[in-house]
Amino acid sequence: MLFNVKKTVAAATASTLLATGAFAGSHALSGDLVIFSDMSNPAPRAVMEGMIDRFGAMHPNLNIDLTVIDRENMKTQILNFTSANAPDLTNWYAANRMIPFVDAGLFEDVSDLWAEDEFVNNLASTKGALTLDGKQWGIPYSYYQWGVYYREDIFNELGLTEPTTWAEEKANCGKIVASGRACYTIGTKYLWTAGGWFDYINLRTNGYDFHVQLANGEIAWTDPRVRQTFANWRELIDMGAFVKNHQTYSWQESLPFIVNGDAAAILIGNFAVAPLREAGLNDGKLDFYQFVSINPDVALAEDAPTDTFHIPSLAKNKENAKEFMRFVVSAENQTLINAGDALGQLPINAQSAVDDDKFLNQGFAMLSTNSPGGVAQFFDRDFPAEMAGMGMEGLQEFMVFPDNLDEILERLESARADIY
Amino acid sequence: MSVTSQHIRAKPLWNQKKLMPWLFLMPGILFFGIYVVFPIFQSFNISFYKWSGLGEPKYIGLKNYVKLFSDRAFEISLWNNLKWLVLYLLAIPTGLAIALFLNQTVTGIRLYKSLFFFPFVISQVVVGLVFTWFYDPTFGLLNTILTSLGFAPVNVLGDPTLVTYGIILAGLWPQTAYCMILYLTGLNTVDADQVEAARLDGAKGLRMLWYIILPQLRPATFIAFVVTVIGALRSFDLVSIMTNGGPFGTSRVLSFYMFEKALSEYGFRMGYGAAIAVVLFAIMMVFIVYFLRTMYKQESEPR
Structure with a gap:
């Protein structure tokens, strides 16, 4: 057009x-x-x-x-x-x-x-x-911020407060799962939403500089620090934190879960606010918090695509x-x-x-x-296009079959050798 | 005198006969050459380069092809193409069955025929969307039926082992309709005398179908085979609409993978994409040569 x-x-x-x-x-x-x-x-x-x-x-x-x-x-x-x-x-x-x-x-x-x-x-x-x-x-x-948009009314109902640490995040999530809901909705059909989760967990686990080095191909995907990122992510996956069948949905199609109250939160950019408001979540029901700190030695850094x-x-x-x-x-x-x-x-x-x-x-x-660590762009903008494409595919596979991690990392590592 | 003048007049006539077909063919040949033949050779050429679509291409010989052999995504696409090729052929017997069923004169038969033909008329994108909703794990019709019958729900398009079959099934819907219409027209030309004679000899049912009807439907079967094979090999829209190649690339086919590598957001690898296109072209070539040979033989046979 x-x-x-x-x-x-x-x-x-x-x-x-x-x-x-x-x-x-x-x-x-x-x-x-x-x-x-x-x-x-x-x-x-x-x-x-x-x-x-x-x-x-x-x-x-x-x-x-x-x-x-x-x-x-x-x-x-x-x-x-x-x-x-x-x-x-x-x-x-x-x-x-x-x-x-x-x-x-x-x-x-x-x-x-x-x-x-x-x-x-x-x-x-x-x-x-x-x-x-x-x-x-x-x-x-x-530019716009990324972060956790959550249902304030569900948090109130369950007596939860905005978390700031990984332990609090997991504790909250445990209670949400116990109430029969998923903690986070996500639609990974077009892959990039999984990139957001990896960005944040990696930025919080290993810090901005490490994240940039990984994006620039200077660090192996099989590095134990990268594995630590996935191990942290897996804690949430094993809890049943994410909605089921997310690999079939686009991000827009994943919104009904949070709107209907089947999920309590979503990690996404600010562009999701408009459709969520349109779907009936007013400012009394929807709120925002910064992604929690995981490794206290690492300065907070954010994704803010420009x-x-x-x-x-x-x-x-x-x-x-x-x-x-x-x-x-x-x-x-x-x-x-x-x-x-x-x-x-x-x-x-x-x-x-x-x-x-x-x-x-x-x-x-x-x-x-509150972003002293730096501002990253986003997985598919920081990593070179081809690495981003293969990487996000691996992230999606990991979210569905966490046991395949070793194979996924081997694959990404051999792609890294090719691409950079 | 009269002989020579005749001779002079005859020559341009003869020239005209030889020249005119070419003149009429010219526009077609020209466009076919520019838009089909030339790009094919261009693709062959690009497949020997490393090129981002920007700047100078770098000659790397056969490296793109060597890489294809160790590329897991390519292997998956190739296998999926094979599944498409084999399972898509189911459209032919199904189409024949429906055609035989609809080949009768009852009131409203035109309406029934139109209804069966309908999926072929609507766009592949719509077919893809309809089946995506049908398979939807949360509110789709399939799972509603399965759970009401006491079975566990399945996420067809989210399951790497099922996804390709799910998409092929969606593709079979319009393709069956296409084969059906080919057979319906074919059935119109079946010789009533032969059927009558066979009946007198006591043939009926499957024997009648196999020995009398099917041989007469051979041209229709041939065309159905051609369009189905080609349809299977160039399957792209359904994959793109229903799964975007996912989950994690397990429903890719060669044409989709080529598009991803060369032209999509995360692509920019024109040489590699071209190499995939060349492989797809080689596979298609096997069938194309067979089709052309068969058609050539049929046309040179005296009838």
Whole structure:
């Protein structure tokens, strides 16, 4: 699906949007700016179009051409359009997902932007995710927290409180299982949800640095520390903590279990809040806690996948694109586009305000004050694509047949030798 | 004089006869060449390279193929393709049985025929979804029936030993309908005199079917065999819709594995994907050569 929205922004819209005075310092641009975006769902699409309207109003002589590509189709189309007929800006993902493009010289180095005051002072938290080989290859526009979303009413009914340690987590889970429910719902048909569990248990067992080394292929899958992660995970599996038959369900199909009260919690990203609210779980029934600490010697680190913009090396209007990037990360724009009625995610600029939403507030507090260990992207973004694909398949198998662990780890280890 | 002028006139006519077929075939040949033949050779070529789809391909000779031999996922896909190939052929006898059953004149027979043909008309995606819901371990019809009869529930699509059979069964639904329609048209052409003569000689039941009807249905059987084999080998949509290759890759088939390796989110390995495609092509080639030979023989036979 390709929707072409020709946005020749006329001066007419400019008069209505004079509020964007914060950029008085930047000179007006002219020429073209071609953007390929994968923000194809209704809310993100409105956000993208809104940003272009406001940016266009600041630069009335600039022709902005936006093409919205279906989010899934983008994953294959980006191969074609970055190597020929490149736009000036494109969406993609942070961390190792950038590797193929950076290695092939198809993404522009934007380290100069990251040397500017605004980036140095207010965007430091996501710099690591955009850095490869010591250079930065794009800018973030939004991110969201992961954590445990749970049924507050079920916790109250069973007299449970939010756990902070592994022992408390397991004790809670024991009581939930005894009440005839599963502790966690999960749908692993599309595999990545299992990656979330591995990320958290590994980050809590072995720490952020170890996790990154594993993702970079520097540690063997058969390492005893990796085995420890799986041993911890297995404690939950053996308790019957997860819903049965999760390998048949997508994450959306796994939500009814928590909505109907057959499961008490779910480990997922903040994007699950909207469908859960729609299904009738109001803020009195649904709450959030940070994934518990397992190894007390390890600093807490979180998964917070970051959505990004990049400039293809073959772009024709790179200066215009960089100006748009400055606009995207500005505190004012960040507040606007991440608000609850827009993307409903977290702004990446430290100076921007978080919308007054129960879960966004908790996520913002968690990531800004209680994630000293670092911020990981997510299993399938931190690990190279092929390793991620095979890895998540192994994780799913482990969740169904924990006894196959040795065979799974051997397989992943031989894949590691191949891939890196 | 008249002889020479005739001769002159005849030559362009002869040329025309020889040239015109080619002219008419040209568009077809051109597109077939560009969109089918050329990509086949291109795939052969890519399979000798390591290429992410970006940047410069690196020549690695036969390494992609060597790797296939130790690739567990490839082995699983190959076995699954074999299961598909064998079990999918069940569509032919089932289709024949239904066709024989429906080949009668009662009121409303057209409606019954349409109902049986229906699964072939709807999209494979819909067939996949319907069967996914049917198999659903929590609220699916299958488990509702099983538990009401006192059996233990099964999660067909979540069980690595059952999953491929579950998907093949879903595929058989439309494929049987297809074979049925082929046989129904075939039955229309069965010679009534021969049937009559056989009946006078005392043939009936299975003997009638085997010695009189089936030989006359041979063209229909051949076509049914061709479409079923090809359908089995290119099974992709059902796997993709129903299980996405899972659980943990146990329901993959070659075409799906090729797509995963080359084009999916976790792929980017064009060379390896192309090598899988070449293997699939080689398997198909065995059947294609057989089909073409049979058809060629049939057409050159005097009737």
